[in-house]
Amino acid sequence: MKILLTCLNFNSLTGSELYFYDLACGLKKIGCDVSILSNLKDGMLYEKAEKQGISCYDFTIAPNSKSVFDVIIASHRPIIELFIEKNLYPNTPIISVNHSEIIPLEYPVIDKRVIHYIAIRESIKKYLENSYFILSEDVSLIMNPINTDKLLSVKKNKNIKRKRVVFPATIDYLRKNTIKNLSEKSLVEDFDLVLIGKINGDNYIDEIKNKNVFISEQTWNIQKYYANATHTSGIQLGRTEIEGYFFNLPCYRYTVDKNGTILSFSEVQPPSLEYCFDTFGYISVAKKIKLLCEKLINLKNN
Numbered sequence: 001m002k003i004l005l006t007c008l009n010f011n012s013l014t015g016s017e018l019y020f021y022d023l024a025c026g027l028k029k030i031g032c033d034v035s036i037l038s039n040l041k042d043g044m045l046y047e048k049a050e051k052q053g054i055s056c057y058d059f060t061i062a063p064n065s066k067s068v069f070d071v072i073i074a075s076h077r078p079i080i081e082l083f084i085e086k087n088l089y090p091n092t093p094i095i096s097v098n099h100s101e102i103i104p105l106e107y108p109v110i111d112k113r114v115i116h117y118i119a120i121r122e123s124i125k126k127y128l129e130n131s132y133f134i135l136s137e138d139v140s141l142i143m144n145p146i147n148t149d150k151l152l153s154v155k156k157n158k159n160i161k162r163k164r165v166v167f168p169a170t171i172d173y174l175r176k177n178t179i180k181n182l183s184e185k186s187l188v189e190d191f192d193l194v195l196i197g198k199i200n201g202d203n204y205i206d207e208i209k210n211k212n213v214f215i216s217e218q219t220w221n222i223q224k225y226y227a228n229a230t231h232t233s234g235i236q237l238g239r240t241e242i243e244g245y246f247f248n249l250p251c252y253r254y255t256v257d258k259n260g261t262i263l264s265f266s267e268v269q270p271p272s273l274e275y276c277f278d279t280f281g282y283i284s285v286a287k288k289i290k291l292l293c294e295k296l297i298n299l300k301n302n
Helices: 015-029 045-051 077-085 122-131 173-188 223-227 239-245 273-280 282-301
Strands: 002-009 033-039 055-058 071-074 094-098 114-119 139-141 164-168 192-196 213-216 231-235 251-256 262-268
Touching (some): 002 015, 015 033, 015 045, 015 239, 071 077, 114 282, 122 139, 173 231, 223 239
Parallel strands (some): 002 071, 033 055
């Protein structure tokens, strides 16, 4: 099966970009011919993908529109709208992957070219059905793929003496209240808070600094932080929480609205490792998506 993956950017280490990297690696491992079309400039993610045998193209040098793909798996409204408006790869159906119910960039595009939607968590599936009236049978719940070979390349440190909460994420408006709340908790409860990520927009780092807060730049080797942590933290059910599961880490999960206002907070315990591999393992997720693609293409052709 020949699959084109496309999204707004593929040059940083955000959740959606790593989603496509891990999915591409998983699809390649199970025998698919995978290409990625995105904004590659000023990044190194495409170099890592190409080392795995995945063809990567910048939007400025996209494959000829006559190129034959069996299916396009796409994210982000501007990209999907561009494919529709410019009639790119016109005979190739689009499957939309929706990563959030609170970020406008992730809201679904309703068009006949989009034959199916993938929601990466249950709340997104409900949002697509209830707010956009997409039929339940047209939305599949398939969770984030996690490249377990890379993630589990380090072993968990079993001799950690002090509570350490890691929060790998883009440091932006959506997480501002959450990070401030965690910073305050780190003082009151006396634990270390490690923030790992790129600052995007409002720089409020000085507002949350205290003796227990440590800040690092985004890193390819995030697994080292998990191996030396006691907890993770993140918003919604995000990639950070899931990756922490593989190290048996509980998560301080915040639910926020589209403005980053905190709606709820809970401590979530990790599920079994067997469940994690079946639900989030990148090979398992790739198999589910390949099966879905085959089913939808067969329905379209019959």
